[in-house]
Amino acid sequence: NAGVTQTPKFQVLKTGQSMTLQCAQDMNHNSMYWYRQDPGMGLRLIYYSASEGTTDKGEVPNGYNVSRLNKREFSLRLESAAPSQTSVYFCASSEASTGTRYNEQFFGPGTRLTVL
């Protein structure tokens, strides 16, 4: 199984350009997530989707939009890129978690984005 796949692996944008990061999982997971990883700050949640058809904001949603296209795919869009969005972006998925049952998140390989 491929697990979680992300495209592209690398991208360079100019300020103001737009782009969409693609993510797909083949594990039949309900929940999907987008994180950004910055030096000294760990991972921060941008958006998540608890199930197909729902999306919600995480810690740092400003400047981003998402689409849960179907159960497999969850895309992240930057409408007008800014240098502050230079980061490594990770998509993740997991089985739905309830109560005190915490399920492992599975991560994609990441997209390294540079905004000039």
Place this chain on the structure above:
Amino acid sequence: GNSVTQMEGPVTLSEEAFLTINCTYTATGYPSLFWYVQYPGEGLQLLLKATKADDKGSNKGFEATYRKETTSFHLEKGSVQVSDSAVYFCALPLNSGGYQKVTFGIGTKLQVIP
């Protein structure tokens, strides 16, 4: 709210040295605790976990014990290898409205030299 504190590093060790990466947490209730590992150029993957106080998680020679009295979950390995070079994240999951909100530490980079 929940928080996780871990040393930033980098930590540089010689092969076969003993490793400790400290992690302390702040949370209400009785959370589970995870360690994730990120190898160069890859995404994070779960290394080990513990679901209640005094539980010991273990995998690939790594161990961590959930200590409620000291609110800690330190990662240890008795003899590191070059292949253990990676970034290690302590993590605290919380179920919130149908999704899993995870508070990650900042990550500790480990470099093991031959």
